[in-house]
Amino acid sequence: MTHDFQTMGGIERPARYTGGEWGSVTKDKAGVxxxxxxxxxxxxxxxxxxxxxxxxxxxxxxxxxxxxxRVFAPWHDMEGLMRASGTPLAALESGDPVRSFDLxxxxxxxxxxxTNMLNMLDLAGIPLxxxxxxxxxxxxLGGGPCVCNPEPIADFLDxxxxxxxxxxxxxxxxxxxxxxxxxxPGGREGFLxxxxxxxxxxxxxxYDVAYDGDGTVAGVWPNVPFxxxxxxxxxxxxxxxxxxxxxxxxxxxxxxxxRIALELxxxxxxxxxFCQACFIYRxxxxxSVGTLIGQxxxxxxxxxxxxxxxxxxxxxxxCALGGLVEGLSRLASxxxxxxxxxxxxxxxxxxxxxGKSDAVRRGGLxxxxxxxxxxxxxxxxxxxxxxxxxxxxDIAFGSGYGSIKLYFMLGLPTEADEDVEAIADLAAxxxxxxxxxxxxxxxxxxDLTVSTSFFVPKPFTPFQWVxxxxxxxxxxxxxxxxxxxxSRRIAYKWHDERVSVVEAALARGDRRLSAVLAKALSLGCKxxxxxxxxxxxxxxxxxxxxxLEMGFFAARERGGNEVLPWDHIDMGVGKGxxxxxxxxxxxxxxxxxxxxxxxxCGAQRLAGCLYAGEPSAGRPADGPEGGWAGx
Amino acid sequence: MRVRFTYARGxxxxxxxxxxxxxxxxxxxxxxxxxxxxxxGYNPRVRLVFALPMxxxxxGTEEVGEVTLAExxxxxxxxxxxxxxxxxxxxxxACREADRDIKLMSAVWAADYAIEIRPPxxxxxxxxxxxxxxxxxxxxxxxxxxxxAPTDVRPFVIAARxxxxxxTVEARLxxxxxxxxxxxxxxxxxxxxxxxxxxxxxxAVRRVVRGAIWGEAPRTGSAxxxxxxxxxxxxxxxxxxxx
Ligand code: SF4
Ligand code: SF4
Numbered sequence: 064m065t066h067d068f069q070t071m072g073g074i075e076r077p078a079r080y081t082g083g084e085w086g087s088v089t090k091d092k093a094g095v096x097x098x099x100x101x102x103x104x105x106x107x108x109x110x111x112x113x114x115x116x117x118x119x120x121x122x123x124x125x126x127x128x129x130x131x132x133r134v135f136a137p138w139h140d141m142e143g144l145m146r147a148s149g150t151p152l153a154a155l156e157s158g159d160p161v162r163s164f165d166l167x168x169x170x171x172x173x174x175x176x177x178t179n180m181l182n183m184l185d186l187a188g189i190p191l192x193x194x195x196x197x198x199x200x201x202x203x204l205g206g207g208p209c210v211c212n213p214e215p216i217a218d219f220l221d222x223x224x225x226x227x228x229x230x231x232x233x234x235x236x237x238x239x240x241x242x243x244x245x246x247x248p249g250g251r252e253g254f255l256x257x258x259x260x261x262x263x264x265x266x267x268x269x270y271d272v273a274y275d276g277d278g279t280v281a282g283v284w285p286n287v288p289f290x291x292x293x294x295x296x297x298x299x300x301x302x303x304x305x306x307x308x309x310x311x312x313x314x315x316x317x318x319x320x321x322r323i324a325l326e327l328x329x330x331x332x333x334x335x336x337f338c339q340a341c342f343i344y345r346x347x348x349x350x351s352v353g354t355l356i357g358q359x360x361x362x363x364x365x366x367x368x369x370x371x372x373x374x375x376x377x378x379x380x381x382c383a384l385g386g387l388v389e390g391l392s393r394l395a396s397x398x399x400x401x402x403x404x405x406x407x408x409x410x411x412x413x414x415x416x417x418g419k420s421d422a423v424r425r426g427g428l429x430x431x432x433x434x435x436x437x438x439x440x441x442x443x444x445x446x447x448x449x450x451x452x453x454x455x456x457d458i459a460f461g462s463g464y465g466s467i468k469l470y471f472m473l474g475l476p477t478e479a480d481e482d483v484e485a486i487a488d489l490a491a492x493x494x495x496x497x498x499x500x501x502x503x504x505x506x507x508x509x510d511l512t513v514s515t516s517f518f519v520p521k522p523f524t525p526f527q528w529v530x531x532x533x534x535x536x537x538x539x540x541x542x543x544x545x546x547x548x549x550s551r552r553i554a555y556k557w558h559d560e561r562v563s564v565v566e567a568a569l570a571r572g573d574r575r576l577s578a579v580l581a582k583a584l585s586l587g588c589k590x591x592x593x594x595x596x597x598x599x600x601x602x603x604x605x606x607x608x609x610x611l612e613m614g615f616f617a618a619r620e621r622g623g624n625e626v627l628p629w630d631h632i633d634m635g636v637g638k639g640x641x642x643x644x645x646x647x648x649x650x651x652x653x654x655x656x657x658x659x660x661x662x663x664c665g666a667q668r669l670a671g672c673l674y675a676g677e678p679s680a681g682r683p684a685d686g687p688e689g690g691w692a693g694x
Numbered sequence: 695m696r697v698r699f700t701y702a703r704g705x706x707x708x709x710x711x712x713x714x715x716x717x718x719x720x721x722x723x724x725x726x727x728x729x730x731x732x733x734x735g736y737n738p739r740v741r742l743v744f745a746l747p748m749x750x751x752x753x754g755t756e757e758v759g760e761v762t763l764a765e766x767x768x769x770x771x772x773x774x775x776x777x778x779x780x781x782x783x784x785x786x787x788a789c790r791e792a793d794r795d796i797k798l799m800s801a802v803w804a805a806d807y808a809i810e811i812r813p814p815x816x817x818x819x820x821x822x823x824x825x826x827x828x829x830x831x832x833x834x835x836x837x838x839x840x841x842x843a844p845t846d847v848r849p850f851v852i853a854a855r856x857x858x859x860x861x862t863v864e865a866r867l868x869x870x871x872x873x874x875x876x877x878x879x880x881x882x883x884x885x886x887x888x889x890x891x892x893x894x895x896x897x898a899v900r901r902v903v904r905g906a907i908w909g910e911a912p913r914t915g916s917a918x919x920x921x922x923x924x925x926x927x928x929x930x931x932x933x934x935x936x937x
Contacts, residue, residue: 066705066709067812067898067900067901068751068752068899068900068901068902069898069899069900071709071751072750072751072899076711077709077750077751078707078709078710078711078714078750080709081706081707081709082706083706083707083781083782083783084781085718085721085722085725085779085780085781313721313781315707315710315714315717315718315781316710316711316714317714317717364725365725366721366725367720367721367722367723367724367725367779368721368724369720369721369724398724399724
């Protein structure tokens with residue numbers, strides 16, 4: 064398909080498909096051994112905001128022997144054109160078909176992107192199932208946070224990288240280049256066999272899944288002697304020394320996060336019990352102020368961006384935040400760049416910095432208490448009190464913030480109607496503070512937004528065993544909250560509960576869900592993270608036609624000794640620790656973060672943790688056998 | 695100091711919207727460390743204007759813009775450093791100091807287009823010649839102040855021709871405050887050809903290139919006679935060179 068005026072005229076934001084951005088990398092294809100297609104299973108704007116993709120794109124392109132290109136999911140209109148003209152999915156830089164690449168890597172950022180991943184394979188003309196690919200096909204790999212439970216997409220991927228890519232990706236490409244140079248000994252199988260020696264790599268075909276009569280997993284065992292029994296997540300031990308790109312692609316079409324991104328640290332010490340990101344990125348590792356300032360300075364020069372943001376799970380925790388903000392402010396005023404703090408916890412410690420962040424003030428203040436009542440915040444171990452929030456609100460309003468957003472989760476374990484109503488109460492209190500701080504604001508209408516999403520139990524969290532509430536009950540609680548919000552100045556926004564049900568089923572699914580995903584694709588599911596594309600009825604049908612029930616995966620409480628489909632993956636954080644956290648949750652006891660000392664989550668077995676010191680090899684590995692005693 | 699420049703945008707970047715082009719230039723100036731002047735206020739913007747917004751998908755060879763700088767710079771180094779900081783496919787082709795305060799956007803009178811048509815083999819030359827020789831109104835739906843309305847486009851067409859060997863229509867069309875999109879001109883050609891019974895069915899636009907942008911030459915004395923007829927062609931000068 065040619066990019067012709069009339070054809071592209073009907074396409075929304077056509078510059079998504081034409082590449083050529085500042086900072087993108089073009090190489091002579093004859094001069095490289097390995098061509099890597101980095102696929103992001105969502106739109107250009109979303110993919111271009113992803114830090115992991117940015118890092119690995121430049122990391123691979125830093126090699127002389129490899130060329131990494133980007134591939135995004137074409138929007139419905141473009142897909143229609145491609146299918147009508149028989150044009151296969153191509154990479155942005157060279158325009159070459161993805162199926163001609165050596166390695167095709169997908170990053171799985173959220174479960175609702177799975178069908179897009181399959182659709183992209185289909186558009187590329189690559190067989191969906193790994194078993195159907197032949198020697199002429201690329202090797203398809205997966206990575207990203209979602210693959211901590213790799214099973215639902217295991218049938219589609221030749222191999223999966225669990226954990227961080229900065230070191231492992233080099234090892235994988237080295238191995239591939241060597242295998243290719245020496246005449247591909249053993250074919251694809253030979254390469255995959257070699258990969259079993261690379262830490263963090265999981266080759267699904269080398270593992271069999273057995274099921275019990277009740278449909279639960281009996282076990283996932285290697286079916287070859289050379290595959291490890293458990294695949295241990297890769298982590299970069301020294302984040303400060305780890306690769307971080309000194310250039311960034313500057314898109315023409317505004318990305319969702321269209322600015323310089325600095326990554327301060329990985330992991331989170333708070334341990335909120337619903338939060339998968341917290342646990343799967345542990346141990347906590349920081350970059351130093353000097354390293355970050357150096358990276359910022361180079362990126363400001365290279366990109367010409369007008370804004371810089373600090374991205375980490377809980378930016379306010381960064382040990383030397385004061386010094387970092389000082390240094391960045393100096394850099395910013397010299398270069399006219401503004402600094403944004405997307406997920407800052409506001410307290411007296413950080414309030415002084417708020418004045419330095421115009422971007423935050425423009426965008427308003429966001430607080431995520433997650434639960435309305437203190438009781439429920441204790442259950443989820445969200446270490447934030449009403450007094451904290453009021454103080455944050457006062458500071459924010461006092462320093463001129465106009466609007467405020469509050470994020471909550473509905474359907475958390477043990478949630479009762481009082482907890483739902485408490486959300487409305489809390490919002491009303493914050494609003495009152497606002498009115499006191501700024502009497503003029505009253506006239507302006509809605510300036511407080513309450514947003515709710517539904518709780519989705521995720522693997523590798525203390526709540527990995529708990530049931531999700533049913534879809535009808537979700538709708539009831541959503542309406543209860545809506546009715547409890549009395550003020551017209553509070554706007555209420557909620558996420559579609561049916562998406563959360565499918566997400567919950569996929570998040571904790573086993574390998575049988577691969578068939579469900581393929582079925583969902585064939586029924587036309589794609590862009591499921593987009594409300595106008597999501598079709599619940601099709602998902603119900605897809606599960607049904609595969610003889611499975613969504614509720615079995617989403618709404619079923621897992622037994623204490625049940626083998627979980629992801630038990631053969633070692634993310635560092637131990638099952639026994641998670642079970643202990645769940646017990647405390649059910650007793651309503653919060654744990655507090657690691658700032659007061661290591662809580663023994665197990666992640667420090669993998670690498671040194673900021674709050675636990677050097678790796679402690681002596682600690683007994685928390686194996687899959689450690690269950691939770693049931694409710 | 696105010697710098698007027700022309701820039702080219704090639705096929706690789708022709709799908710970038712006008713707004714995104716603005717941002718691309720702002721960032722290129724920052725990368726090039728050009729001392730741009732910014733607007734005052736909470737949300738300072740680079741003082742940058744383009745003479746004529748560009749329809750997405752159109753290639754440009756002589757687009758005209760002006761940027762105000764906070765300091766005086768050499769034009770040669772300015773051009774070199776900006777060109778070193780622009781993405782591939784975008785390039786400054788000329789620049790000069792523009793001191794006289796003309797309003798760049800309202801000074802635009804016309805623009806040249808080369809419109810490539812597919813499929814090959816359509817009777818384009820005949821259609822264009824027929825259109826230009828005709829006199830009656832040729833109406834197509836055109837956006838005006840009161841929404842879309844059938845509008846006679848003839849007064850918007852200054853000149854047009856087609857070389858039968860290339861499948862390309864070249865046209866000089868009104869541009870700026872009184873503006874005709876090249877695609878509408880093609881529609882008008884089709885409408886006219888339909889009236890004549892010489893069909894251009896199956897016609898599609900393959901590529902559009904905008905060439906020179908023209909301004910109305912400053913009038914002296916007696917030229918005052920043409921004022922009052924918005925469609926009468928005044929003497930034109932390249933906007934880039936206009937003072
Ligand atoms: S503070 Fe809580 S919710 Fe936020 S990243 Fe850390 S654990 Fe997750
Ligand atoms: S290793 Fe210890 S200090 Fe580090 S995250 Fe786990 S519990 Fe917290």
